[in-house]
Amino acid sequence: MIKSSFFRAVMVAAGMLTALMAATPANAVVEININKGNIQPLPIAVTDFLSNNDLGAQISQVIAADLQRSGLFAPINKSAFIEKIADPNKAPRFEDWKVINAQALVTGRITREGDGRLRAEFRLWDTFAGSQMTGQQFFTQPENWRRVAHIIADAIYKQITGENGYFDTRVVFVSESGPKTARQRQLAIMDQDGFNVRMLTNTKDIVLTPRFSPSRQEVTYMSFEGNQPRVYLLQLETGQREVVGNFPGMTFSPRFSPDGQKVIMSLQQEGNSNIYTMDLRSRTTTRLTSTAAIDTSPSYAPDGGRIAFESDRGGRPQIYVMNADGSGQTRISFGDGSYSTPVWSPRGDLIAFTKQSGGKFSIGVMKPDGSGERILTSGFHNEGPTWAPNGRVLMFFRQNAGAGGPQLYSIDLTGYNELQVKTPSYGSDPAWSPLLE
Amino acid sequence: MSRIDTSAMSRMQILARNPAVIALTVALALAGCANKKNLPNNAGELGLNGAGAATPGSTQDFTVNVGDRIFFDTDSTSIRADAQQTLDRQAQWLARYPNYAITVEGHADERGTREYNLALGARRAAATKEYLASRGVPANRLKTISYGKERPVAVCDDISCWSQNRRAVTVLGGAGM
Secondary structure (H helix, E strand, C coil), rough: CCCHHHHHHHHHHHHHHHHHHHHCHHHHHHHHHHCCCCCCEEEECCCCCCCCCHHHHHHHHHHHHHHCCCCCCCCCCHCCCCCCCCCCCCCCCHHHCCCCCCEEEEEEEEEEEECEEEEEEEEEEECCCCEEEEHHHHHHCHHHHHHHHHHHHHHHHHHHHCCCCCCCEEEEEEEEEECHCCCCCEEEEEECCCCCCCCCCCCCCCEEEEEEEECCCEEEEEEEEHCCCCCCCCECCCCEEECCCCCCCCCEEEECCCCCEEEEEEEEEEEEEEEEEEEECCCCCCCCCCCEEEEEEEECCCCEHHHEEEECCCCCCCCEEEEECCCCCECCCCCCCCEEEEEEECCCCEEEEEEEEEEEEEEEECCCCCCCEEEEEEECCEEEEEECCCCCEEEEEEECCCCCCCCEEECCCCCCCCEEEECEEEEEEEEEEECCC | CCCHHHHHHHHHHCCCCHHHHHHHHHHHHHHHCHHHCCCCCHHHCCCCCCCCCCCCCCCCHHHHHCEEEEECCCCCCCHHHHHHHHHHHHHHHHHHHCCCEEEEEEEECCCCCCHHHHHHHHHHHHHHHHHHHHHHCCCHHHEEEECCCCCCCCCCHHHHHHHHHHHEEEEEEECCC
């Protein structure tokens, strides 16, 4: 079979993942040092794409960095390469790649079309089987060269793991700067690897909790503009903003429904906060919870049928699940401490959360019925998980004690491969986009 | 009617013979923000309108001589006994100066999540507003706003410091809903 050697390698990795995901004791995962390499990453050689400038090398660098950050691949240092690829369309000398243990090989070429567009071609080779796994080409404007690299990395990821990638995605977040007592906050957007950062708002008003629309062109967030803390919609292409609804109090903690037609959020009135939806087309609002408590952080299941949320109706914040019409409100978190910010996985099988217990803040996941709780990372303050669109990686923000500010981190669903996501200044409230199209 | 600390008062009266010393003392108290609650609220009437002294009825007078903020226990929104005294003073002062609109800002410490702390700050502001209203401040003068954990006054990593950030601040004028 063509894929035999890959199948072997990936099965090894997948076997490890499955075993780890099944491990129930929460502490076991936290204590494992990801640097010990418990998941054996697949050695892969990503050669410089041929081009008449340095763009080919830059593209291969972005591809290799994506694959490396996933924790599932180990790009081989280019200085170890023996064969110099002269024609990316010809079969490579597989022996030269096997001898440096490159189980997969990526070759490619960047050329300029007559109309100025870039043509990017790549081939993925199985060196031990001596065959090509896939070959694709893309056309784009030159300024989109990083996106092309991410798309190619996604294609490699999918070919080898069998799962959709998440590299051609973006992250909206709150960019923070200045001292803690006078912190300035701006909405910002960047590629998932931290490049192409763009500010979406100025520093004048406090902005919090941006969330992507499933259509990707909109972000909902909360702003203190005019000293009226309310939920807003922002069109990413045009920069146009509007208030969501006309509510008699603070609206906060917004999120889109999976069909993008509704925004679900909390409305505060006097001491209570309850959960409402607003239909963006009809502008009708619907109240879903009605308690003398704080009900917040609503998050839809990907099929739209259920909603996870946080409530302190039982004393401390805990996670509850209800039907989309507000019926059947049921508590699902019963561990020590309190549970906040539930976020339903894009696959529907897990709910990520922030847990506060024993003076520590942790990021964890549990099944929608509350079983199978697993802590992925724990420390002084970890908060606000968001899922990569393939449901394999989470991003969150971490704040250390004292005067500094928060930073973004990503972690594999298994609790391995925790990495800082670099931002120009402090960063918080990350929200991962769906896969771009 | 107004609650004046008599020992502080006599101290001020003695010091009043030397206005320069008074100005310095008041300025230090402002900067330190420590014993502001013990200062008399009629410093202006004692002829202390020099640098640093608060004009009666001014925002500074309210902040320095009445006390503009109260503090809460962890995850709590109940008005403590010491906070009740501060709010009683606020209500008296606000009755004397009825032209100020009032915004109560609710705040939380950093040991919670962003969304929950926004709601918690709102709950603290609402509890404070309710107490002030019960002491005769007309509800239509009182607005509230929550800043959650986003506007700490103290930067720290221990419990004694976090307690300074769990607060409700009564702001004269100001914004709010």
